[in-house]
Amino acid sequence: MKLDHSQPLEYSSEQGRLNILGFWIFIGAEIMLFGTLFASYFTLEGRHGSGPSGAEIFELSPVLIETILLLTSSFTVGLAVHAMRLKNKKAMMTFFIITLVLGAGFLSMEIYEFNHYIHEGAGITVSAFTSALLTTIGTHGLHVTLGLFWGLFILIQVAKRGFTPETANKSFIFSLYWHFLDVVWIFIFSFIYLKGMM
Amino acid sequence: MEFFERFAIPHPSPIIYASMVAIGITLLAIVAGLTFFKKWGYLWREWLTTVDHKRIGIMYLISALLMLFRGGVDALMMRAQLATPDAQLLDSQHYNEIFTTHGVVMIIFMAMAFIIALMNFVVPLQIGARDVAFPRLNALSFWLYFMGAMLFNLSFVIGGSPSSGWTSYFPLAGNEFSPSVGTNYYMIAIQIAGIGTLITGINFIVTILKMRAPGMKLMKMPMFTWSALITNLIITFAFPVLTVALAMGTMDRLFGTQFFTTGNGGMDMLWANLFWVWGHPEVYILVLPAFGVYSEIISTFARRNLYGYKSMVASMVIISVLSFVVWVHHFFTMGQGAMVNSIFSITTMAIAVPTGIKIFNWLFTLYKGSIRFTVPMMYSLGFLPIFTIGGVTGVMLGMSAADYQYHNTMFLVAHFHLVIIPGVVFAMLAGLTYWWPKMFGFMLNERIGKWAFWFISIGTCVAFFPMFISGLDGQARRMYTYSESTGFGFWNMLSFAGAVMLAIGFIIIVYNIYYSTRYASRDIGSDPWDARSLEWATSTPVPEYNFAEVPQVNSSEAFWDSKYNGHKLFSGKLKEIHMPNNSGVPFIMSSLFFVLGFSFIFSIWIGVAIALLGIVACLVHRSFEQDHGYHIPVEEIEKTESELRGGK
């Protein structure tokens, strides 16, 4: 296989470069996916039927904790990629583990939050508003869940195989994915929670 | 018992029982045939696990042709039912199922598959690539599409077909008004096929952007490749909208969410909006590659370069942008007021401008040319006038005030068939005939092909022109019958006659394939049409690695230049070639998607769980797998090449 050593390891193989461009385009598709979910949410936002409104069920503190956890994890995954560029396997793995742990923390907070909504009488079947709310946030949560498993597998591969063009490529793409989820969350936080609480 | 009742057809009839028997016999015959001729291993090694873009293209092609016949039979039944007033051939429920499946099958499972078939086969060859960027994902795309199509067709015999139109408007498609599992089939089968299409979109964008032969700048790409690039961009941005809409529809039906319901704040209009935000770009996903095909064929058979290359590209870019801002014209009558309608009326009519440029460019490509009337060229030349009529009626429909009278009538049906049939079906038949020798190593018979062309093009006109008239006389679409006093009878009988001609045309094509397979000469060289673009620089049949050596490109017609203008495509120095390994995972994973979809449709949660676990296992396997492909050494390439040359 031809490798281009002037590039960072994740870009060094032809297939690696294709993968990264492909993933960027995939993120483009994901933006449309979340864009559609947001558009639907804003359309249905005021349609509570007999159920509660956003202002009645949203709680700031769990959402704030989730935000901090996810933002921090986005930062640590950036550090992990930086460590990878410096060929520091141990640091990379440490930051990667921290990222996944923070992600898991985010997810458990979100599960708690969903439970809370269902207790408040805001289950997914209650009204158009709750359906749109829980579907939008749930889709993000599902992405995080998939990301956790994916990240775990990459971590195992880095541990076993070290930095190869493949593992570096996968780790880098994972970091793109994770940053993207962070951006989506910022939108959810600002335009669903903060706007809904006001 | 209740569990099994769901699988029964809610509304059985002799046709359905006959299809059950036919499907059963066909399956048995396939299994028996494969076993008898000991072809299971061949099938698995050469086709089910292949990642070769050419073979995937051919599999798409076969599936598309099968779906064309399924959808065509639906169409014939509809026209037969409407041929006379108060006919009893079909009852309302059957008619509704048939027009629904006709629409879905023709758009999603026929036309989409057909364009992706041609893109798969042609694009990597046209840009001088060995394969697509992600060969294994390409196989996954095909198998997801295939499983989606099979799942959808299963609805006819298990549980009942969807019957709320291919647009599946809520609340009609909701549980209250469509209690059978039919609409679940719609939601889930399209979802599975749609994921496959989205993957194709990403795959081809990367392929075209990154894998072009040296020297092929963007503005030196052949026009079909340009159309494929833009189409895939539209796919990537439009399909996620459909994904979300279908997911919401599925959740409304299976989990009791309230997106499109009539109570608790649900909003039926949201479905219509989301559907058409995807649906209108979808029209251009179908028609742009067709435009690409025509550009290739017209310039080949006029023996001239394509007129106005730059404006061709620019017009496609403009069309792709406009395609996302016109969706409201599908429901001008939803009461959004004069202001909104005016805006969308203007954007809609604006599309006529770039489309007009393309029509004129094709016409001017003929100027000072030397026109050969081959079958692909005849389809292209037949396309121009018929599509123009379909297109200008589109401008008429775009005038919102008048649309209040056209909407939901046969006038609309006439319009979109006169756009899609010449715009897509003619292009696919033209492309099929044009690239057939490259795919299969022999040519389709020209004389039989011309008979088919005349039947299909005259049939199209006879079938659809009368609908303009009956539409203006007040015949709404999707009515399963009408009374004699309406006076629609004559026009519908004429349409039926046209539909029969179309059917005869397609039967002639099948006969042509049979006839040519048996009798056509295999000694046709690698460039039987004297064509212009790179795919014809490969040997016939195309070796698995496509080009022994990556060609050097100087213009959008590098092959033509190499034949007549002294351009040198190949230096003659061979290097070993890296190829991807075959893989059974895409097929297995897609089969699991089939199980997943089927279990969802019938709410069999244990099946859902098992299939999901299987899919995750496939993903995990893929994550840990180390697959570096294999290399073909220079000696082997030389051997293959000399055999191919010797075979000439």
Added chain:
Amino acid sequence: MKIKWMILAAILTVLTVLTGCEPLAVLDPKGPQAQTQADVILLSIGIMSFIVIAVFAILIFMLVKYRASKQPEDYKPPHIEGNVWVEAICVGIPVLIVAYLSFVSVESNYKVEATPEGYDEEPLVVYASSSDWKWHFSYPEENIETMNYLYVPTDRPLEFRLYSYGPISAFWVPQLGGQKYAMSDMVTTLHLAADVPGEYSGRNANFSGEGFAEQTFNVNAVSPDEFDEWVEEVQTTADPITEDKFEELLEPGHLGQQTFTGTHLEFMPAPEGEHGGHNHGGDSEESHDEHSDHSDEEHSDHSEQDHEH
């Protein structure tokens, strides 16, 4: 070549039929709105025929002049990149045509979306609601209700308020004007008027399930005096509509023409204003003025659009 002539012949047939022999419903308008629409349709057919003929002429010219059989054996077609002026004309003329049609389209759209002009009287308001597979017509001022048939006065604007007790339907009387959707969670308004007395057929134009084909109704346009007589007759002879009776009528199926005194609006109001789909049971931050249907209509799609772009 044959096909070109056949297509031309087909178009000529279409045009002949459109312009004469047998009046098609849409092109045989009996009211101002349908008249506007028929005018737009005929105008656009005229302009479009011009384009079609131009394309056909160029195509036929090219095919006759440049076919290979008419060229010398060794003829080599030239390489022609494209010409700025030719392309400017190919863009310019369509742009002018589209601009003109846009102007016509916008103007006519505002016309059909407003109460028809030139009438002295206030519009007659009729609530038209669809249920599987019937039409219910409520005359709130006259306090009567009919099913599957309408009586309307000529020479007076008609204002139909449309909604549905089921799938999306479309109220369409081709000779009086184009259709509009009737939906379950909001009221849409269709402005019509009849100038000529007569009996016109109307139907649901939007597919709504099994009984869709037969979901039709009759419109009897009569002189204002006759209309008043009819109203009086109904008020004296018909039975009152009750909630139970109406619930019965809503059951899916086909029923003939029926007549009642009173309207179902009293016990089952239309989904407008505070009863709109936006506000089912929720707080009414978005409640609209009872009569401002336009703001109601425009709400849904605006929000969609803004977010998609």
